[in-house]
Amino acid sequence: MALEHRMRAVIGSVAAVTAIGALMAGCSLESPQAAEGNGQEVQVHEDLRALLPGELRAESTRITVGTESGYPPFEYTNEAGRIVGFEIDLFDAASDRLGLKYTFHDMPFESLLGELYASNVDAIAAAMSDTAERQIDYDFVDYYNDSDAIMVPAGNPGGIKTLKDLCGRPVAVLTGSTQAEALTALNTGDCKAKPVTVTQFDTDADALAQVQAGKADAELTQWSTGAYNAKQVGSGDVFEVANTEVINPTPLGFVFPKGDVELVRAYQASVQSIIDDGTYAEILKKHDLSAGALKTATVNNQAQQ
CATH class of the missing domain: 3.40.190.10 (Periplasmic binding protein-like II)
Structure with a gap:
């Protein structure tokens, strides 16, 4: 994907309206959220950073990431109006290791894939289910199992x-x-x-x-x-x-344009490193989501070759 496509901002604005409290409220595209991390010193893993496409290794580069912030515990807005949650923490950690800056754009869930297809965003972090139908046009880096x-x-x-x-x-x-x-x-x-x-x-x-x-x-x-x-x-x-039986089990993943091989491999390797060193388990425990843990960060629900 060309760098100018990576850096193109999403046009328009939306608020995730909630009828059951500010806990689930969204934020507007007019104030896209830049990643701030967890306040700790970030250690870039140079071996992982080397996997990125060359144009994304520049210090000034920032990609855009689509999300839908009304979906706790994966994404939701806190009292300060920032998008937080399990998937945000995980994407933060993976991006930090890659030394890659990014900005979130909050939009309706149904528009996310279309914006990615049109190159208006470079990735999606929105608890997106990895399905065979979606794999036709997009690639997934799987990070969690859900039903x-x-x-x-x-x-x-x-x-x-x-x-x-x-x-x-x-x-x-x-x-x-x-x-x-x-x-x-x-x-x-x-x-x-x-x-x-x-x-x-x-x-x-x-x-x-x-x-x-x-x-x-x-x-x-x-x-x-x-x-x-x-x-x-x-x-x-x-x-x-209501249900006690498992319904429609499926992996969830970060989503990328089909064929963006270098970026997909970089995030797959970064998530795998987080799994291997225990950081993943800590993030899961923080959000009480350990039950859906993966042992391997797969691509399109297949082990990375």
């Missing part, structure tokens, strides 16, 4: 336990997500005779708010985000995860 959660009101008044239990019910979901695709597949399969009424929303927070308002019987989301919200929203007595 899906069926979010319901606390007490589960509808008695929902499985995806089949959603048949005939109103269900909210994030636009452009693999969970939205799963509901579409459900309506052509197990729920064909009694389809789910699917309503899609720009943010996960908006979808979840439909459950709280009684406008949807459930929301389908990623397990880690669902479990986080079940604990954090209100006093932990507003929502619960």
